[in-house]
Amino acid sequence: MAYFIIGAEIAFWILIVVGLVLRYILKLKRLSIFVLAASPVIDLVLILLTVLDLKNGEIATFVHGLSAIYIGVSIAYGKQMIEWADQQFKWLVLKVDERPKKAYGKEKSKRETIGFVRHLFAYAIGSAVLWGILLFLGKDEQTISLFYVWSIWSIVVVVDGIISISYIVFPTTKK
Template sequence: MVIWIIVAEVAFWIAIVIGLIFRYVLKLEKLSLFFFLLTPLIDLALVLLTTVDLQSGTTATTAHGIAAIYIGVSLAYGKSMIAWADEKFQVWFLKKPSTKRTLLGREKGIYELKMWARHVIAYILGSVLLWLMIFYVGLESTEALFNVWRIWSIALIIDGAISLSYILFPKKTA
């Protein structure tokens, strides 16, 4: 199962890089969109592979739980990950100046809370998948999945506290 997660992650980034090459180097905007639209299909393939693996009688493992996290994160952060890769591609390969500016104070706090909101969305999506797996496989053999969910729940709370700290204690200078 771990190999499929790695393959999905690699395929995700290859699709993005190929999309960026088609967009900026080959100037084929519409074809670049095709590769960006492949990313959710890669996620769907990972869901199907995870389901098939569990259907075959494999004991649920941490890798199965990570697959659910991967899918939730990819769906919640997918657009921003592509935007990040787009900006980095332009800076690194096209030698364009970075348009990213340092956020401070309230603006930084609002940004961090928005990113935490995406984390909450990823958590909800991934949790639904995790709990579907738990009930599908049967509660007696899914301790690894429950542990993944429990650790992610703690990480979500910590991330929320850190994000809130940017509002409560804003940084005033760079």
């Protein structure tokens, strides 16, 4: 299962690079949009493989739970990751620097808050997938590690929220 997750991540980034090459190097904007929009298919295949693996009697591991996290993060952060890759491609290949400048104060707290909301969205999607698998399989001894993955992720979300709020309470200043 770990290989499927690694393969999904590699496939995601290959699609992104191919999409950016099509857009900026080969000037095929419509085709690049199609290629970039195909990345959610990778998520669908990954979750189907996870469910099939568990349905065939495999004992759930952290890696199975990680596939649900991957789905949530991919959906919640996918557009942002593509925009980041677009900026990096322009900077590294086209020598056009459109990267955002480092933020301080209110701007930093706003970015952190948006990032936390995005994390909550990823958490909601990943949690729905995890709990959907738990309800679908209904085998506690087979799927207990999925519950543990969800519990750990819940703690991570709380810590992220505390850190994000700290930027509002204690805004950063330019040195």
